[in-house]
Amino acid sequence: DGGITQSPKYLFRKEGQNVTLSCEQNLNHDAMYWYRQDPGQGLRLIYYSQIVNDFQKGDIAEGYSVSREKKESFPLTVTSAQKNPTAFYLCASNNFRTDTQYFGPGTRLTVL
Amino acid sequence: GQQLNQSPQSMFIQEGEDVSMNCTSSSIFNTWLWYKQDPGEGPVLLIALYKAGELTSNGRLTAQFGITRKDSFLNISASIPSDVGIYFCAGLVTDKLIFGTGTRLQVFP
Numbered sequence: 694d695g696g697i698t699q700s701p702k703y704l705f706r707k708e709g710q711n712v713t714l715s716c717e718q719n720l721n722h723d724a725m726y727w728y729r730q731d732p733g734q735g736l737r738l739i740y741y742s743q744i745v746n747d748f749q750k751g752d753i754a755e756g757y758s759v760s761r762e763k764k765e766s767f768p769l770t771v772t773s774a775q776k777n778p779t780a781f782y783l784c785a786s787n788n789f790r791t792d793t794q795y796f797g798p799g800t801r802l803t804v805l
Numbered sequence: 806g807q808q809l810n811q812s813p814q815s816m817f818i819q820e821g822e823d824v825s826m827n828c829t830s831s832s833i834f835n836t837w838l839w840y841k842q843d844p845g846e847g848p849v850l851l852i853a854l855y856k857a858g859e860l861t862s863n864g865r866l867t868a869q870f871g872i873t874r875k876d877s878f879l880n881i882s883a884s885i886p887s888d889v890g891i892y893f894c895a896g897l898v899t900d901k902l903i904f905g906t907g908t909r910l911q912v913f914p
Contacts, residue, residue, distance in 0.1 A: 735904045743900060783847050792836045792897055796847035
């Protein structure tokens with residue numbers, strides 16, 4: 694089954710701990726993206742990567758880090774420097790041929 | 806960061822009614838996308854538009870790419886209960902999507 698997977702669906706962490714969210718895609722897409730969504734809000738871009746071993750900051754990159762060692766994988770680390778990390782996190786990948794972005798099911802992170 | 810102006814913010818309609826929502830921007834886009842998001846899930850792509858003036862349908866959904874390339878609208882005809890959700894527009898700028906703030910749709914039987 695082709696698509697984008699994010700795990701886990703729900704994640705709880707104590708304040709001050711770093712946490713890594715997984716995103717994997719088997720669509721052979723070059724570009725991958727991380728968004729943050731707060732209740733009742735739209736999507737805000739955290740980081741994106743157009744090719745392996747390269748990534749760029751989005752609009753709200755502070756307190757987050759990413760890596761892109763493989764085409765299929767784009768993990769996001771929420772560090773203790775992120776002041777308000779509780780949110781719904783969405784990963785996406787882009788099909789350059791059709792300029793369309795497809796989303797994973799999301800991870801809801803709650804920091805206690 | 807930049808966001809698109811999407812309206813209305815929310816709609817409460819009866820089953821069977823038609824729905825219309827739109828997005829406007831001060832910037833020109835080359836591609837417009839419309840997504841639907843169910844609670845707790847990722848957005849699902851509904852329609853993609855690539856040319857100014859383009860009108861595209863997907864079942865009961867119809868979307869248009871504005872002539873000025875600064876706006877787009879989405880129509881849903883004969884709404885049904887499963888149309889409930891949040892609808893987002895998105896415009897493509899170079900390699901990034903700019904998202905609208907969403908339209909929350911409630912359908913009453």
